[in-house]
Amino acid sequence: MSELTLFIFRIAFLILLWVFVFFVVYAVRSDLFGQRAKKMTAPSLAPASSAFLTQAHAAISDPAVPRAAQGSRLWLVITAGTKAGERIPLGDQALTIGRSSDSSLVIRDDYTSTRHAVIEMRNGEWHISDLDSTNGTIVNGKRISGSVPLALNVPITIGQTVCEVQGDA
Numbered sequence: 001m002s003e004l005t006l007f008i009f010r011i012a013f014l015i016l017l018w019v020f021v022f023f024v025v026y027a028v029r030s031d032l033f034g035q036r037a038k039k040m041t042a043p044s045l046a047p048a049s050s051a052f053l054t055q056a057h058a059a060i061s062d063p064a065v066p067r068a069a070q071g072s073r074l075w076l077v078i079t080a081g082t083k084a085g086e087r088i089p090l091g092d093q094a095l096t097i098g099r100s101s102d103s104s105l106v107i108r109d110d111y112t113s114t115r116h117a118v119i120e121m122r123n124g125e126w127h128i129s130d131l132d133s134t135n136g137t138i139v140n141g142k143r144i145s146g147s148v149p150l151a152l153n154v155p156i157t158i159g160q161t162v163c164e165v166q167g168d169a
Contacts, residue, residue: 081161094120111135112159126150
């Protein structure tokens, strides 16, 4: 082999090595910090905001919105995932959901953020709010932004866990 061919192979090897290093660094960064989530615009800023809000709330909730005054006790019931079957009572305090050990409901999977979502009472109705999680919170098949009212027996997907609000029956 000539000196020129050997030199070209060395340069090509170094380039491939650096490309590999950059891919490894990118993969590690993605695993540690997650993919960058696109910021969704607030519905109130959209030109047809009232129509958008009406459609969004109609798609997510139904007339069976659980209220505090109904008398029966409400539960957050996990229907799918590693904690399937677990029931958490909805009381006076907000219910925080995430990977953090100080969350009310700790979900340890790769698709759940440290502080993912919160379920709380607002104006006599139970609402769920996404806390700018990387993978989002899905209510009745639709990704939410901000706070939306919860209806009974509507699936809430957080990471690989599916849960719903149910009453005593």
